[in-house]
Amino acid sequence: MLNKIISYYNGKLWRTLFLVCAGLLFAITLGSLMKIEVVNVLKQNIPLPLQLFYAELLGFISPGPRYIIYPILIKLQEFGINVGVIVALISGHVLIEPSTFFVEAGFFGLRFPIKRFAVSLIVTYMAGVITVFIGNFL
Amino acid sequence: MIHKLKKAGIDIKMGFLLIGISMILMLIFNINFSQLIASNLDIIIKIIYLTAIAMGISTAIHFLIPENFAEKHLHDSKLSHLFYATLLGVLTPGPVYAIYPIVIVLKKKGIQNPILVAFLTGQTIIGPARAPFEIGFFGLKFYIYRILLALIMGPIAALLFIFLSKFWPDKEKDY
Numbered sequence: 001m002l003n004k005i006i007s008y009y010n011g012k013l014w015r016t017l018f019l020v021c022a023g024l025l026f027a028i029t030l031g032s033l034m035k036i037e038v039v040n041v042l043k044q045n046i047p048l049p050l051q052l053f054y055a056e057l058l059g060f061i062s063p064g065p066r067y068i069i070y071p072i073l074i075k076l077q078e079f080g081i082n083v084g085v086i087v088a089l090i091s092g093h094v095l096i097e098p099s100t101f102f103v104e105a106g107f108f109g110l111r112f113p114i115k116r117f118a119v120s121l122i123v124t125y126m127a128g129v130i131t132v133f134i135g136n137f138l
Numbered sequence: 139m140i141h142k143l144k145k146a147g148i149d150i151k152m153g154f155l156l157i158g159i160s161m162i163l164m165l166i167f168n169i170n171f172s173q174l175i176a177s178n179l180d181i182i183i184k185i186i187y188l189t190a191i192a193m194g195i196s197t198a199i200h201f202l203i204p205e206n207f208a209e210k211h212l213h214d215s216k217l218s219h220l221f222y223a224t225l226l227g228v229l230t231p232g233p234v235y236a237i238y239p240i241v242i243v244l245k246k247k248g249i250q251n252p253i254l255v256a257f258l259t260g261q262t263i264i265g266p267a268r269a270p271f272e273i274g275f276f277g278l279k280f281y282i283y284r285i286l287l288a289l290i291m292g293p294i295a296a297l298l299f300i301f302l303s304k305f306w307p308d309k310e311k312d313y
Binding site: 008012013016018024025028029031032068070087090095103107115116118123126 | 169
């Protein structure tokens, strides 16, 4: 049994690590292009409700595994981005993405992912708004 | 080589795609690779270390929870079942691609689409394998809050799906 567990863990770890390292490279490359001045301009010029909307849309179209979003989120947090925007981005990144959209369309028909996209858009936005109000307690 | 890549899983292909995009970005914006790695070494080590822990949690759940656990506990679209479906999704580890075989089995067993939406929402938003990352980077309070948020978002997503389906019903596919 122990051998089975170790071999399962090993197989899963190396496969995941390849994807995580590739994703990490992408995230830190993207992160190096983010500058505090640009983030400050965005913060000042875009109202918070719209920031939430952009964050979830960015999350939806962002490729890669779930774990790679964290380096970008940490950088955004350091730049003083609202925690609601971070929650919208983190939730939007995983709820639906272009590749899973097509997988779902293949399995369940086109209406299923379209409706799930619409629903995800609403619930992610709600999550962001709730977090904006209670973010100070986190 | 190309033949091998064609045969590889979607995760491997996605990995190569991300490496390719990163290289293009580095060339366009003239980013120094070694400098990039050196300035982000702390976070790289932390993420690799946390991935190993996350895989440990994921392995433990794989061996502790039977494969037919979700099938056993999900039946129809009652509000309580939407909540259970979300909770089961939250507890189910693994990448989203690994979840679709489970979702298809559930669908074949006659489980309705809103339940599947709640399950997928819970599964994708948060999971046990994310605990080391979220607690490590944002703290325990943030992780607990995200779990609570996921448990609310799942049933709401399913209810909104039911509402939308009244105007635009799903076309049933043959399985």
